[in-house]
Amino acid sequence: MRNRLLIGCLLFATFYLLSCDHKPEQKNTRKTIDYIKEIPGINDSIPADVTEKGKVLIAYSDCYTCHKEDQRSVGPAFKDIAKRYPVNKVYIEMLAQKVIIGGSRSWGYPVMAPHPKLSFEDAKMMVSYILSMKM
Numbered sequence: 001m002r003n004r005l006l007i008g009c010l011l012f013a014t015f016y017l018l019s020c021d022h023k024p025e026q027k028n029t030r031k032t033i034d035y036i037k038e039i040p041g042i043n044d045s046i047p048a049d050v051t052e053k054g055k056v057l058i059a060y061s062d063c064y065t066c067h068k069e070d071q072r073s074v075g076p077a078f079k080d081i082a083k084r085y086p087v088n089k090v091y092i093e094m095l096a097q098k099v100i101i102g103g104s105r106s107w108g109y110p111v112m113a114p115h116p117k118l119s120f121e122d123a124k125m126m127v128s129y130i131l132s133m134k135m
């Protein structure tokens with residue numbers, strides 16, 4: 001009697017395992033947005049003229065050789081960066097600093113080349129434009 005129960009359980013278990021055997025493969029194909037940990041914080045609004053200037057500055061710089069707006073490339077997508085950081089002075093300054101001195105280790109990518117010729121003001125406008133993609 002016990003044996004039957006055991007066999008029953010085993011059968012059930014093997015069928016159960018077999019029936020969901022195929023599914024996990026499809027899920028591994030792409031890691032998208034879920035690797036981003038959003039940092040909580042207050043979002044300030046950014047004046048439109050600042051984002052406009054940032055957009056132009058980025059277009060004339062080398063940023064797009066490593067970044068794309070909504071896809072990861074050599075560096076993270078701008079939209080992913082926007083997703084991660086709150087839009088406020090502290091983060092804008094921190095990221096602007098990183099653009100100038102170069103960055104690594106935040107995203108598990110290789111390194112971002114430094115941009116020593118960039119002024120802090122310009123870098124802040126660029127970052128403001130990037131973070132404005134959140135909204």
Ligand code: HEC
Pocket residue numbers: 058061062063064065066067074075076081095098099103104105106107108109110111112113115126127130
């Ligand atoms: C040589 C390739 C390269 C270029 C050129 C480049 N980036 Fe990056 N960028 C990266 C990589 C790689 C990372 C991720 C670094 C990391 O993991 O911390 C990154 C990260 C960033 C981040 C997020 C930093 C953080 O700590 O979260 C910002 C903001 C950024 N880049 C802005 C810019 C801007 C603005 C420009 C143009 C002035 C630019 N990048 C040019 C490769 C590049």
